[in-house]
Amino acid sequence: MSSLSIDLQNINKAYDKRVVLKEINIKIAKNDYIAIVGKSGSGKSTLMNILGLIEYWDDGIYSFNGTSLVKTEDHWKMRLEKIGFIFQNYNLIPSLTCKENILVPTLYYKGKKQDLDFLAHQLDIFDLLDTSVSVLSGGEKQRVAIARALILNPQIIIADEPTGNLDEENKDIVLKLIDDAHSRGCAVVLITHDANVARRASRVYELKGGYLHEKD
């Protein structure tokens, strides 16, 4: 997999007058496995959404693979091709089947993609491909969401509490799948409240008072 470099410098973000992120600096490279921890409301999702180019930052520099991104532009193409985003609440389209959900990103990108059947076998959802996602269990939904995140071979997985709604067994399955993608060269950044999950990471950062600090 090609190399990755994400570099956030002095990123600030406020909602109205509420300053959520202050002078955020973080570098992410290929093979990094980073966990972000912090109290509820500390800005973790906001940081993930900015990293995942879902939300704009107010000021500061966001460089992706050496290109400094202009914040007001729509970065959908970069988001689609380079970033696999996994949401805590799955964000699947309930009226579609598993297969249709997984293939949504491919409607907009005609480049190289992973083999759907291979991915579905790997995630143990092959038999569910033609089933509506609306009838799936939480663990199954999250596996479908992971397949959707991986279908275009992203350089980085950004996961906002990917195990937050899952029981222990499904939590282990989902973490193992993220580990597998990591071992194939994908960088991983995830939010967690779970110390056991954070332990898998090579670096752990805490958001506190708007500032991001690397933990020992």
Ligand SMILES: Nc1ncnc2c1ncn2[C@@H]1O[C@H](COP(=O)(O)OP(=O)(O)OP(=O)(O)O)[C@@H](O)[C@H]1O
């Ligand atoms: N779109 C928005 N408009 C206004 N305020 C927002 C918006 N999104 C987030 N906030 C506020 O920003 C702060 C940080 O929210 P965020 O969701 O990033 O925190 P979090 O650390 O992910 O919390 P949790 O662990 O509870 O999910 C909160 O006070 C929240 O109310």
